[in-house]
Amino acid sequence: MAHQPLSLRRAGLVSVLTVSLHLVASGIAAAQGNSSTQLRRFVDQQVGGIQKMMVPAHNTELPQPRLANGSPDPQFQTTEAKRYLGKLLFHEPARATRIIPEFGGILEHGGSASCGTCHLGEAASKSGTLLNFATGGEGRGYTDADGNFIARRRPLPDLPILRQTPLFPGDARVDALPTLTDIYKLADGTTEVNTPARGRRPLPGDTTDTRPAAIQLLATG
Structure with a gap:
């Protein structure tokens, strides 16, 4: 059996991958058309049906964490008192x-x-x-x-103008980032785009969070 040069085999592999990626991309593009039917078909392909993305009609039907014995954890049980507090x-x-x-x-x-x-x-x-x-x-x-x-x-009229170029008609130019968007400098020198929930975590002494510490807030929306 004759062996092809490595460069030719690589070229063939690249061609196959290119065609495969093109077919996948074409399928996704077709599923992502403008019609509701195409959108639902795409959702079906990704998560197995739009029903999986629907909120149950009753709180009791919401998925809840389970204890080791398989029963619902009472700590996460929805009660009228919790609903009212929320x-x-x-x-x-x-x-x-x-x-x-x-x-x-x-x-x-x-x-x-x-x-x-x-x-x-x-x-x-x-x-x-x-x-x-x-x-x-x-x-x-x-x-x-x-x-x-x-x-x-x-x-409100007293907000300062933060940008000079409007992004869309009616843009008030008083925000630099989308709402609830934070940009942090991390302890390893990198930056991270996250939400205010990130805060300066991990907190001192927290051994369960292995991310680099967020040491400085660079920008917020």
Whole structure:
């Protein structure tokens, strides 16, 4: 049996991989068309059906952590008291205290927004505003002539301009990053894009978190 030179075999392998990747990409592109049918087909391919992405109708049907014996962990059980507490916290503006002036925040705006400020009940609690301001924003939206609620907030006039070039019509240019986006400098010299939940973790003495420590907040949205 004659052996092909290594360069030819590599070339053949590259050709096969190129064709394979092209076919895969073509299939994904076809599934990612503009129609709802194509979108659902793509979801089926990725996760095995859109039903797996739907929120159950009742809280009792939500997947819960299990104990070693297989029974639901009571610590994570949904109760009426927990539901009511969550609702209160969702609409509690006193928790809005992360105002950082060096990144454009105005301290006087602290305590003026909650989760419900952006996630509006009128819009099924989704954050669907074009300008998504919590602290530093005002308004909720309006109802059009057909009775549709349009979520719409606007920035307060005292917010500083942080950018010169608008990214879209109506851009107020008062934010440098998307909401809840943080950029950290890590102890190993690299940078990481994350959320405020990252904080300066891992905390001193935490041996379970093996990530490099976040030692400096470089920017926040």
